Amino acid sequence: MKYVYLYANGKAEGDASMKDLLGGKGAGLAEMTNAGLPVPPGFTITTQACMAYYRSGQQFPEGMWQQTLDALKKVEEATGKGFGDRNNPLLVSVRSGAKFSMPGMMDTVLNLGLNEETLQGLAELTGNERFAYDAYRRFINMFGKIVLGVDAERFEHAFEDYKKKVGAVLDTDLDVDSLKQICAEFKQIVKEATGEDFPSDPLQQLERAIRAVFASWNGRRAVDYRRVHKIPDDLGTAVNVVAMVFGNMGNDSGTGVAFTRDPSTGEKVIFGEYLPNAQGEDVVAGIRTPKKISQLQQDMPEVYEQFVKVAEMLERHYKDVQDLEFTIERGKLWMLQTRNAKRTGAAAVRIAVDMVHEGLIDKATAVLRVEPGHLDQLLHPMVDPKAEVKVIATGLPASPGAACGKVVFSPDEAVKMAEAGEKVILVRVETSPDDFHGMVAAQAIVTARGGMTSHAAVVARGMGKCCVVGCGALHIDYASENFSVGEYVINKGDYITVDGSSGRVIFGQVPLVEPKMDEAFAEFMGWVDDFRKLKVRTNADTPNDASVARSFGAEGIGLCRTEHMFFEGDRIDAVREMIVAESKAEREKALAKIEPLQREDFFGIFKAMDGFPVTIRTLDPPLHEFLPRDEAEIEALAAKLHITVAQLKRKIDALHEMNPMLGHRGCRLGILYPEITAMQARAIFEAAVQAKKAGFKVFPEVMIPLVSDVNELRLQAEIVRDVAAKVFAEMGDSVDYLVGTMIELPRAALTADEIAREAEFFSFGTNDLTQTTYGLSRDDSGRFLPFYIEQKIYKEDPFQVLDQTGVGKLIEMAVRLGRSTKPNLKIGICGEHGGEPSSVAFCHRIGLDYVSCSPYRVPIARLAAAQAALGVAKASSQTA
């Protein structure tokens, strides 16, 4: 079994196609080597080795270590140095590299191979003892933290304390003696924390570092990241062992990160940052604020020119924007990494469109290049330009969009408050992978330190979450839970607004406005629509929602919840009168008051959806939801209805249910009170004929909810069809319409062949179907569902991502059974899953006609449908 792949001297054993085996980094390094680019020699231990390691109880698989030693020898030959050689020591970096990059989240150890002896060799070779000790203290720190698990703060505190003691401001202020002291102190810290001396044998260092990389695959931060990004757990990580080059050997050295295009806007310009006289992690960690890449042109014009050529070559080679890491060692450029760049939604769309125009990729590739979730960013609100805002501070615009929320200072607090339904903004000095869960929970992230490629910025962009970084003016006090800036003191719980597009942090709550979608977006969505097969409708209950959704490309309404109209204005009074009615006659009297109001609503919706079908669901929620709960309201209502408080309370009590989700709701209402269904049908058909007469094209689809047996649908459909016939006769005109049903109970799916006899369409209500299939109330799952997701008892939150194994099996069965009765049965989905990409892909695969989702999800659903049609179930493949 070959576990180790070498690259050295312009030749590599791997190539770009071997991402599964070598990880993204390893494959990139091999490819760059083969392309003749300046890459330090090194080798990659495969992801198969990692998985074999776990399978065999955390033992290196047979042969792996020997192959590692052999490769190391080749690297020694290529560099002319010796690993552990006192006179000419080879140092290496050890870093992880999975198939899907998890930037900033996997552990990296630099300068491995250093000990008290090789240190001397390094000092002598470079003629720079200070450099050697600086490298050594970095190594002890990193190795101690990452491999040996020593609390990083212990090193940092010791380092800061020492700096304070000697009056140093910058790290570079420390002299060689100080660094010697610090190295000694660091080793002492390691000994105290682990009970062992810091390992001095380079081979032992290497072995333990490799194990640490493997271990990080199952570290909490990696697992969390995979969960959010839906990356399988059995891919494993590769290990990259690369000969060190040094960006911190003086002002003719440096290190940097750059993108071949602007990952925030998509503009075609080299975009990035570099730090002179620094090692790689200085840039990423955001400890020192880096310079713009353009500065390199002035500092080292030849290197810059070479770099630009390399960048262009790599983008053409990979046909995608590249995210590059490089180091300059004494004026020589070394490429350390290339990978497809993460980008904002706006950038993703613009880059995809530009590259089509440039002839670099075709339209299908362009469509596959944009993650459906990315579009969310394009549709995010922005700060209203007309609003008067008080800008507290301005930082770097790390991830676009805008958000308001309450300030919190700890990730745990962010999670807690978000779970309680609060919108929160996470404010941190800087972020680390340990803050990840808080970033997920927050509406936006603000940091005082760090640049555009800092942890906070990279992670926020990946999540499409508004983020401002490097906002140095903020004085954050974790202990007293506030931050001050100028005259402002903002306490925990105070509102701020964050504008990730401009970098502004704004006082209080500020009105946000919807973004306009630009030409690139329109062009891109045009291609999307060319590829997709699924229709995309929207869930909308008002003419306004319908219009918004239509502007996002909705092709009709898949779910109009009539009961939402019941609360508007004072019509709730008539609804309540209907509910407390003691006889059919009284009920009909109240219904007669509601009917014209509903008719008006429907007219507005038909008008807004001119030319498209509109699916209207008859009354669904249990009636007690419309009655007041508090004493004063009850008294007021009783007076209004001319009944006693006792009578009203008796009614409210009578309507009380143990499990309203499984109670008297849905078509069960219309079955017991057919007059309600009749009223709604009348409102629908009168509005439809009116709209038709006014010149609009209307296609009403009446949908009966919560059907468990074909007989329920039959009885309700009879009422609807009877009323339609009457209304058409009265109004002297008719419209085409359908009567169908929600499939939202397991029994409806199981008996779909029978139900299809009476149904002209099916629409899967996956919210309720998920609740009943799992026996899981969304309202009540808060006490255990997060734990279930965290512990991976459920692979995903089934209310977010359609459960294809269980619920999906019912859906497939219903489609098959329904179409066995009616081969052309129109079938859609109107649960919230209708806007979730993997669920949309599922809907495509099983042959649904349409999905329906909330207005803002419509473009996402369109894109997901196109990608599904292009045979890509998971859009995440393009992040590789």
Add this chain to the structure above:
Amino acid sequence: MKYVYLYANGKAEGDASMKDLLGGKGAGLAEMTNAGLPVPPGFTITTQACMAYYRSGQQFPEGMWQQTLDALKKVEEATGKGFGDRNNPLLVSVRSGAKFSMPGMMDTVLNLGLNEETLQGLAELTGNERFAYDAYRRFINMFGKIVLGVDAERFEHAFEDYKKKVGAVLDTDLDVDSLKQICAEFKQIVKEATGEDFPSDPLQQLERAIRAVFASWNGRRAVDYRRVHKIPDDLGTAVNVVAMVFGNMGNDSGTGVAFTRDPSTGEKVIFGEYLPNAQGEDVVAGIRTPKKISQLQQDMPEVYEQFVKVAEMLERHYKDVQDLEFTIERGKLWMLQTRNAKRTGAAAVRIAVDMVHEGLIDKATAVLRVEPGHLDQLLHPMVDPKAEVKVIATGLPASPGAACGKVVFSPDEAVKMAEAGEKVILVRVETSPDDFHGMVAAQAIVTARGGMTSHAAVVARGMGKCCVVGCGALHIDYASENFSVGEYVINKGDYITVDGSSGRVIFGQVPLVEPKMDEAFAEFMGWVDDFRKLKVRTNADTPNDASVARSFGAEGIGLCRTEHMFFEGDRIDAVREMIVAESKAEREKALAKIEPLQREDFFGIFKAMDGFPVTIRTLDPPLHEFLPRDEAEIEALAAKLHITVAQLKRKIDALHEMNPMLGHRGCRLGILYPEITAMQARAIFEAAVQAKKAGFKVFPEVMIPLVSDVNELRLQAEIVRDVAAKVFAEMGDSVDYLVGTMIELPRAALTADEIAREAEFFSFGTNDLTQTTYGLSRDDSGRFLPFYIEQKIYKEDPFQVLDQTGVGKLIEMAVRLGRSTKPNLKIGICGEHGGEPSSVAFCHRIGLDYVSCSPYRVPIARLAAAQAALGVAKASSQTA
């Protein structure tokens, strides 16, 4: 198409095998005719004609009427009389006759063919004008009520008023002039009610009577009956047109109903009643109290002897107890009907056993002869013989068993109070089919009038419901809602106790005792066990329940609900302490108090079930069910737990759920609080090892509830197996055990292949599975489910009878998937359907290993399992 089957002159076109086509009565009459028995000539219009009539919009199918006229001609020839012939008129009876008899529930018209002319002929021929007018007034009354739909009370009032006016006590006190007056008055009533003259054309009378029989098939009372007795709606009824014979032609005439064995006890003795000088409906309607059949032996010894011979012959012929109707016309015996007799449970068992001993039937037939529901009667409580009782009155012991309840006087009230959870006794002067729903709702029925074959008696026996009839001492006042008898006045809502085995009506509530099962029962159940393949277990939570169930033949426990033990004694305190615990440590402290108590319970259950498996379910209900709700209790508990009332309330509030059925319960508790599962596992295994050491054979099966995903089961099973290993090590001994799961959520059924990887057995929790599959809360369905059943929107109450179409499909899928993973997976059912015969048959058919039901249903489940194994899905076939 042949629609009419003749029988006349000792030859019939049909026979006993043609029940489907001719109905029970028609087939019986044909068979008796062929057997040479004295049957009046007549013909049967087929059930196919009835269904064709409905299919064609209530038109007689082509040819039917002509065939009817042809057959009528043959009857005229056989009797030598003419239909409508003034000089020698043929009169006929028209009665329904479906495949399954619905005694007293289908309309019968006698004396059809009478009009002002034929009346004269009848008078002349019989030389008895009074007889002729009496027949005429009966005919107008019956035809008016049944065919023309005139309110029967109008005839009754008129008749009673007239009797009062002329001072008549008995009907026979009326002279011919009075009867003439009455006939005229009755015709006037018909004219007023219908606006038409009473029809005088005999053929028109016949046509309309046939239509009325067809119509009665879909009358409310027939539909109700079919619903209760699970008879399909598409069988249709036949129509029997038979030449009239007259039991009311003087004291040498009479009419009667008899059984070849006692239908109440099964004793082998002719059992029945007859009324001299009366027409058939006088016996059935219970208006006159009839004489015992033995009286006939004295009154007409030759006729009696002939009748006994006929009865014996028919029983041998049909190999079952016969229910016979006969009429004696001027000393000549005519057989009007034979059918297999309805009987009590005790009689069913005794007759089946006796007939095997008599060599009449084999054991398999015997097993098929007893309806599973019949056994319910054998297991019903009886009045404690040692109890001091105040007997209010004694009537006829119409249906055995005993019951206590609150007195109600109207069937609607009975239904209303029963729905509110009250046990009620329906007290009526006499019952009619219109009272049927009230009889279903009541615990017992008491009537002031009527005999052992009256409506109340027959219906109550059919339902296995305790009933006392003919309790003439009761003075019932419907208006003031009470009855008086001697010194007692019993008002609506007062308690009485009814003993249907002795006929006693007893004051107040009296202790009831369990019946002993006799030798015939034991012998019968032995045969049952020889035939069945399914094991039968019981649902029992206490050692006592387990012992009772074992005495009923339970072969282990299929469901032991551990939480029921939580409420016993003061252990609820420790449970509550556990629930309000704020940390795992506190929780474990409280659990440590519960563990020894649970261990003790389990020990008792293992002991009671020595040699049989015991399935123990881990904690299932949501924790808030264990906390108090009312203020005073909350205060007391807070004090006991040394916390503030506010703290306790906060805890209670925190545990509140919108939909507890779908909330934090089942294994979701054990997943979040693994220490609860661990405690329960410890109690189980410690008890098991203890019991083993004490010499008992124990087979614990630990069952994890509410699993929706294999991961839940995996985690819980790990805990159980870990604890088992620990306990076995600690105690130095071990027992065999299984860990399995409830399948009670649709998702569990859908992913049963995955779940079977971790499960050693499945047990279907069909209660919850029905709730989630239908999206229907049993607690909340009261407002609409009865309407659904009534309107046949659901064919059956899915909580009573397993829904094979929907829920059953999931179950079959789970069995198939589960066994695809583990071919020998043990599978049972522990929902309440486990004791319902048609559901047991389903379980047999799909290959389950066992059913589990409440202790008193165990014999029923055993019998249902045996019948299923004998290839009879519906035991009701033997009622035919």
